[in-house]
Amino acid sequence: MKAIIKKVDEQIEIKEFDKIRYEDLKGVVNGWIEAVSLDKGVTCWMNEEAKLIGLPRNFSIGGISIEGDVIFTSIDEEGDTVGLDDEQIEYIKSIFNKKATEFEKWIDTFFDEKDLELKIWTYSEGNLIANIDNKSVIAELRNVRNKDSQSQILDTLVMMDFLNRDVNDYLKFIADQMFEHMKKTNPFYEEAR
Numbered sequence: 752m753k754a755i756i757k758k759v760d761e762q763i764e765i766k767e768f769d770k771i772r773y774e775d776l777k778g779v780v781n782g783w784i785e786a787v788s789l790d791k792g793v794t795c796w797m798n799e800e801a802k803l804i805g806l807p808r809n810f811s812i813g814g815i816s817i818e819g820d821v822i823f824t825s826i827d828e829e830g831d832t833v834g835l836d837d838e839q840i841e842y843i844k845s846i847f848n849k850k851a852t853e854f855e856k857w858i859d860t861f862f863d864e865k866d867l868e869l870k871i872w873t874y875s876e877g878n879l880i881a882n883i884d885n886k887s888v889i890a891e892l893r894n895v896r897n898k899d900s901q902s903q904i905l906d907t908l909v910m911m912d913f914l915n916r917d918v919n920d921y922l923k924f925i926a927d928q929m930f931e932h933m934k935k936t937n938p939f940y941e942e943a944r
Contacts, residue, residue, distance in 0.1 A: 752834025755823040755843050759809045763847055765840065771824055771832045779822040787815070789823075791842045793835065797821045802869050802886055811890035812846060818886065854901045855893045861908060862889050862918075870919050874930040879940045881933055883926040885919055891929065 752771055756764045756779055768775060776784050776796045785799035789812070798806060798819040806819035823843050827833045835843070851859070870885045895901055911918050934940050 752824075753840065754834060755840065756820065757809060757823070757847070758820045759807050763843065768834065771834065776822055776824075776832070779820055781820065789813075789842075791839050792825050793839050793842060794824050794826055794832070795821050796824065802884055805869070808863075808886070810847070811893055814887065814891040814894050816884075816886040816890035854895070854905075857905065858889065858893050861912075865918060867919065870922070872923055872926045874926075876930075876934065877941050879934060879937055881930055883929055885922045885926075888922045888925045888929065892925065 752768045754766050754768060754771055754775075756766055758764075773784075780796060780798040780801075782798040782800055782804075784796050787795045787797065789795055795812075795817070797817055798804075801818035802816075809817045809819060809821060811817065823835065823839075824832050825835050825839055867885055871882050872884075874881045874883065892904060895904060907921055908918060911921055
């Protein structure tokens with residue numbers, strides 16, 4: 752069975768396993784595991800406390816910031832962890848072969864230099880509860896593709912930096928907008944009456 756391991760600041764590594772066991776997953780992520788489902792039936796296993804214990808950023812995917820070492824596998828029809836097929840391996844490779852844009856590089860450099868402590872904002876309205884952390888907001892900012900929006904983000908961050916303001920204030924503003932978007936797009940959201 753093939754799995755892919757992605758350690759912080761290292762290239763991906765394809766590793767062979769006879770059987771992928773819980774202990775293998777836990778050993779790679781160095782702690783308790785959490786699974787995130789990706790496209791093509793791929794599962795990304797990561798340390799569930801990575802942000803809380805301050806593990807370094809590894810990469811971002813789909814607006815989610817991933818901290819610490821991870822392992823990619825698949826899951827079969829019975830819910831058992833299995834190896835990756837060739838298509839899934841190529842999909843994972845494509846994630847890491849994508850070149851960062853100048854905007855993404857700027858965002859990464861800006862926030863790497865800030866070395867922000869984790870902040871989590873909790874939102875609750877109606878039957879919708881969400882925890883949005885500043886690292887995920889930064890990952891969401893990296894995904895902005897509109898040039899005018901990118902310019903506005905850069906200008907705001909430069910001005911906040913120049914005025915020595917806490918950039919978490921801006922990240923909280925973006926988190927507020929993310930929650931409003933969640934309310935609009937969540938089919939199970941019901942307002943409290």
